[in-house]
Amino acid sequence: MSECPYEIHAGFVPLLDAAPLIVAHELGFAEAEGIKLRLSKETSWATIRDRLAVGHLDVAHILAPMPVAANLGLGPLAVPMTVPMALGTGANTIAVSNSFWNALAEHGELNDFDAGKALNSLKKVVRDRQRASASPLTFGIVHPFSAHHYQLAYWLGAGELKNGRDINLVVVPPSLMPAALKSGRLDGFCVGEPWGSLAAAEGSGVILTTNWHIWQNSPEKVLGARQEWVSNEPDRALSLVRALYRAANWCDDGAQKDELSRMLARDEYVGINATGLLPGLTQQLGLNNETKVKIDGFMNFAANAATFPWVSHALWFYSQMVRWGQVPLSDDGIESARKTYRPALYREALRPLGIDLPSANSKVEGALSDVREAGSTVGKLRLGPDAFFDGHTFDPDQIGDYLAHTKK
Amino acid sequence: MPGMSERPLHILVIDNNRIRASIIEEGLSEAGQIHVTVLDETVDLLRRIVEIDPDVIFIDIENPNRDELEYMFEVSRAVKRPVAMFVDNSVEGSIEAAIDAGVSAYVVDGLKKESVRTVLETAISRFNAFDRLRRELNKAKSELAEHKSIGRAKSLLMKTHGLTEPEAYALLRKTAMNENRRIAQIAESLVLAAGLLGKEMR
Numbered sequence: 001m002s003e004c005p006y007e008i009h010a011g012f013v014p015l016l017d018a019a020p021l022i023v024a025h026e027l028g029f030a031e032a033e034g035i036k037l038r039l040s041k042e043t044s045w046a047t048i049r050d051r052l053a054v055g056h057l058d059v060a061h062i063l064a065p066m067p068v069a070a071n072l073g074l075g076p077l078a079v080p081m082t083v084p085m086a087l088g089t090g091a092n093t094i095a096v097s098n099s100f101w102n103a104l105a106e107h108g109e110l111n112d113f114d115a116g117k118a119l120n121s122l123k124k125v126v127r128d129r130q131r132a133s134a135s136p137l138t139f140g141i142v143h144p145f146s147a148h149h150y151q152l153a154y155w156l157g158a159g160e161l162k163n164g165r166d167i168n169l170v171v172v173p174p175s176l177m178p179a180a181l182k183s184g185r186l187d188g189f190c191v192g193e194p195w196g197s198l199a200a201a202e203g204s205g206v207i208l209t210t211n212w213h214i215w216q217n218s219p220e221k222v223l224g225a226r227q228e229w230v231s232n233e234p235d236r237a238l239s240l241v242r243a244l245y246r247a248a249n250w251c252d253d254g255a256q257k258d259e260l261s262r263m264l265a266r267d268e269y270v271g272i273n274a275t276g277l278l279p280g281l282t283q284q285l286g287l288n289n290e291t292k293v294k295i296d297g298f299m300n301f302a303a304n305a306a307t308f309p310w311v312s313h314a315l316w317f318y319s320q321m322v323r324w325g326q327v328p329l330s331d332d333g334i335e336s337a338r339k340t341y342r343p344a345l346y347r348e349a350l351r352p353l354g355i356d357l358p359s360a361n362s363k364v365e366g367a368l369s370d371v372r373e374a375g376s377t378v379g380k381l382r383l384g385p386d387a388f389f390d391g392h393t394f395d396p397d398q399i400g401d402y403l404a405h406t407k408k
Numbered sequence: 409m410p411g412m413s414e415r416p417l418h419i420l421v422i423d424n425n426r427i428r429a430s431i432i433e434e435g436l437s438e439a440g441q442i443h444v445t446v447l448d449e450t451v452d453l454l455r456r457i458v459e460i461d462p463d464v465i466f467i468d469i470e471n472p473n474r475d476e477l478e479y480m481f482e483v484s485r486a487v488k489r490p491v492a493m494f495v496d497n498s499v500e501g502s503i504e505a506a507i508d509a510g511v512s513a514y515v516v517d518g519l520k521k522e523s524v525r526t527v528l529e530t531a532i533s534r535f536n537a538f539d540r541l542r543r544e545l546n547k548a549k550s551e552l553a554e555h556k557s558i559g560r561a562k563s564l565l566m567k568t569h570g571l572t573e574p575e576a577y578a579l580l581r582k583t584a585m586n587e588n589r590r591i592a593q594i595a596e597s598l599v600l601a602a603g604l605l606g607k608e609m610r
Contacts, residue, residue: 046474050512054504076478077503143475144482164483171479173472 005036006236011048011060014041014270015174016193016280017088017221018061019260020301022269024247032246033239041268044173045143052226053077058233059240061087062224065317069145070224071336072318072327080227083314084345085241087221088248089306089384091280091299092148092211093196094118094155096188097181100125100137101206111288113295115213115389119159126166136165140172140180140189147211147220148190150320155214157406158390163324181205192220193280193299194272200286201276207285212298215366217306217384219313222341230345241349248302257281297384304371304384305358309341312362312396319399323406334399356381366393416441417523420462421531422471424448428538432466435534439526453477458486464524465514466531469507481514502528509535554592561595564602 008030012018024030025037040057042048045066051057054077067081096104104110107121126137141149153163163169172180172189178199180186188208189196199205211218223244230237251260261274261281270277279285283298300306318337322329343361350357358374358381366388374383388394394402419436421444423429429446436444445460447453450473457465457480467474502525506513509532515524558580565576580598584591 043470043472044474046478046512047469050469050507054507056507144479171476173475175472 005031005034006233007036007038008059008236008240009038009040009057011040011042011051011057011062013043013045013048013061013174014272015061015221016091016264016270016277016299017301018269019251019264020087020244020247020307021061022264023250023260024243026263027247027250029243029247029250030240033243035236035239035243039268045146049075050077052081052224053079055226057226058229059223059225061221063143063146064219064222064313065145065147065150065321066143067222067224068314068317068337068340069321069326071340072321072333074321074327075145081340082225082227082230082345083222083309083341084225084230084237084349085223085244085307086219086309086313087223087244087307088299088301089217089220089304090211090297091193091220092151092190093193093207093285094152094188094190094209094211095181095196095199095205095207097184097186097205098203100187101208103128104208110208113207113209113213113285113287113293115155115209118209119155122156123159123161126161130166136168137187138168138170138185140177140186140191141169142174142191143171144326145317145321147218147317148192150317150324151211151214151218152190153324154320155209155389157323178202178204194270194277197279197285198272198276201279206288210285210295210298212295213389215386215388217297217300217304217386219310219317222309237345238349241346242353245302245307245350245353248307251301252303254282300384304382306384307346308358309343309346310358310362311338311341311343312365312394314338314341315362315396315399316365316394319394319402322399322403329400329403358383362396364393364395366391416443417464417527418443418460418462419445419527420457420460420465421446422448422450422453422465422467422473422477424450424471425468428468428535431538431541432531432534435530435537436527439530442527450476454480454484454486463516463519464527467512467514469510469512474512477514505532509533510539511535554595557592557595557599561598564598 010021012021021037021039025039030037045063048060048062049066052060067083069075070078070081103125104121107124108117110118110121139152141152143149156167161167172186174191174195177189177191177195181189181199182204196207200207225237250256257278261277264270264277265272265274280299283295284292285295287293314337318333321327327333347357365386368383368385369387370385372383374381419442421429421432426448429448433444433446436442447456453473453476467477506528511531513528561580562573562576565571565579566573571579580591580594584594587594
């Protein structure tokens, strides 16, 4: 008889990108590393944060900017956090109500999720409404410290549309987004799958564009761990990274999508029928609610280094916190954000697997417009394109300059 | 007394479980100079909070609207006084106790710690009391369900084997002992199997 495996308490919010934790638990990837996952489904990011803070949870599936914010002391119950790996890229859609879609379509063709075209139409609709003294449009985001918020604000900002002046951003729980769109409380939202596809499938709205069309291979969720736990249990933390890395690769495999969708559909996980989960998992989104369009790269669990905790991602989130007035720019702030993501832990965990790992900790975001082979620990590694839709780049070593050149 | 606040402490309880909300409301009202308002839905939350103008907000930790609530506190200029999130941890372990009990609290900045401490402790104990009630209720429900299964299993055995009721019960008990399982489990299996086999068993 073997000893009871070490138990790790892990929280998640019912979304597709919680899959690596669920799969690691269900299919024995955790067990193979001598650990056991005790999964806890939570209903809000605030609860994930609170339960991490008081030690109910050791780690969690968490919005990628949240650990950065916690280490900056932003928000309540901020405890020191460590990010040893990312949990995939992408899977966010921006969807709008049917009536708003019609108004947008009057100003130009919207047929390929193109973020630039959609923005041009949106600017015209906003100006029309302002001339008519209509109330500002309202868009839903899931949290102020979320990739959704920063992607949406970045996209709107490129069109000189500002939260609070031209558009109101409000926080709505992901599962309530489709209903809020249908009832007219929201004109649009930015949310992770399956909720965008579900809103489209039930006829509550139309998918306008996606995070992929705003920033290719953009970061989304991470594994957030209490720093104290990582310090106390360094070997368990590395075992967990290995288990989740293997689980993420399993999730990426096209042959498993049906099995994965059925597993995630269960009540204790996402609790949505499997058919509703497939558009996101197979990267096939409904275009104008008619044709399904395959968007390669829309959602990666592991491909294109999607589990690597790029320090440049943490710093981009920090730059957006500064841009939108959540925190002032400071050298200490930059240092804090930089130290939150821990690529060295990631490499240490995965080195025994003999796989390709990025040798750099940061990259200039937006510089790759194509899949490129990059320098890695073993040989060459495929990195996805990471272009921003407006063609700008983000140099993580030049945050001050970057901010000086972006519109507030 | 000098330094007493001019108005009673105004507390907002947001809870879609009406029974729990009224248990908390009752407890808080007993605590003295306190005015309690209960919201059991979160429609138009910001406007309601502006109207109610609470000093302390208690909300079930499982409520999915917590992120929305915190964002409102952070950005809204309509909520008159800035609301500091959560109680400070001046009472050792009070945050843990609250989260363990499943309640989160938001307190207006600058409010006296002593007055908040009492209401927080009350809310925590009421949440815990509700939890106990719920556990007891669930236990009673499952006992009732077990009782029903045993009854049905007995009558199945009486019909199919021509046994008396004590004999049927003795058979169930013996089987349970041999299988090292509870009588209710054996009874449930029997009822399930009878259902699967259909008419032949009845």
